[in-house]
Amino acid sequence: MQISVVIPAFQAAATLAETLHSIGAQTRQPDEVIVVDDGSTDGTADIARTAMPSARVITQANAGAAAATNVGVAAARGDLLAMLDADDLWMPGKLAAQEAALREAPHLAGIGGGMESFACPSLSPAMAARMVPQGGAVPCLLAGAVLLRRAVHDTIGPYDEALRVGYTIDWMHRARLAGALFDVLPEVVLRRRIRAGSLSSRAGGSQPGFLAMARLAIARRRAV
Numbered sequence: 001m002q003i004s005v006v007i008p009a010f011q012a013a014a015t016l017a018e019t020l021h022s023i024g025a026q027t028r029q030p031d032e033v034i035v036v037d038d039g040s041t042d043g044t045a046d047i048a049r050t051a052m053p054s055a056r057v058i059t060q061a062n063a064g065a066a067a068a069t070n071v072g073v074a075a076a077r078g079d080l081l082a083m084l085d086a087d088d089l090w091m092p093g094k095l096a097a098q099e100a101a102l103r104e105a106p107h108l109a110g111i112g113g114g115m116e117s118f119a120c121p122s123l124s125p126a127m128a129a130r131m132v133p134q135g136g137a138v139p140c141l142l143a144g145a146v147l148l149r150r151a152v153h154d155t156i157g158p159y160d161e162a163l164r165v166g167y168t169i170d171w172m173h174r175a176r177l178a179g180a181l182f183d184v185l186p187e188v189v190l191r192r193r194i195r196a197g198s199l200s201s202r203a204g205g206s207q208p209g210f211l212a213m214a215r216l217a218i219a220r221r222r223a224v
Helices: 016-024 044-051 065-075 094-104 125-131 150-156 167-177 208-223
Strands: 003-009 032-038 056-060 080-083 110-119 138-140 147-149 182-194
Touching: 003 016, 003 044, 003 065, 016 032, 016 044, 032 044, 032 065, 044 056, 056 065, 065 167, 080 094, 080 150, 094 110, 094 147, 094 182, 138 182, 147 150, 150 167, 167 182
Parallel strands: 003 032, 003 080, 032 056, 110 182
Antiparallel strands: 080 147, 110 138, 110 147
């Protein structure tokens, strides 16, 4: 199986190199890495090319993370897809463990794993104590923790570009309603960075984008 990694990136100069290094440290190297620079003005594309010269860098006018991810997926050639935010990190055995699990379970659409959150060094100790969830790793099917079969992605369809946040959660909801099956590995595969202003740090219920995603999910359930 071939693995394609897609990274939507906007104004990611401060974190993208570390994210790419976590991909480069994988014990099972991906077959391609695609970075979609979504209209950044901080040199994100140049950092991607420097940190990982083998990566394919696509640039576009700013259209949002969902649109950038859709562009990356359309360009991907692998039969397994892995998405990663431009400020999050993978554990070194992530791709190897998940590929092995999918080989053993052909009925699964994808497989997740454990997620742990960490404070970005840019946070003050007081903000880190307030914003970083306590309690260690949690089972996770967020996009950055999942290895997904391309055929399933294509069946469910692209991410909803009308959603500025929550678009991967919305896609997972659509997939599960369609009968796609997922499992979660017990080990940590994703380290999610918490920093001021990032999507990870926001209270989802208070954001209009998350409310829009929730309304779509409710409407689908009522239609079933």
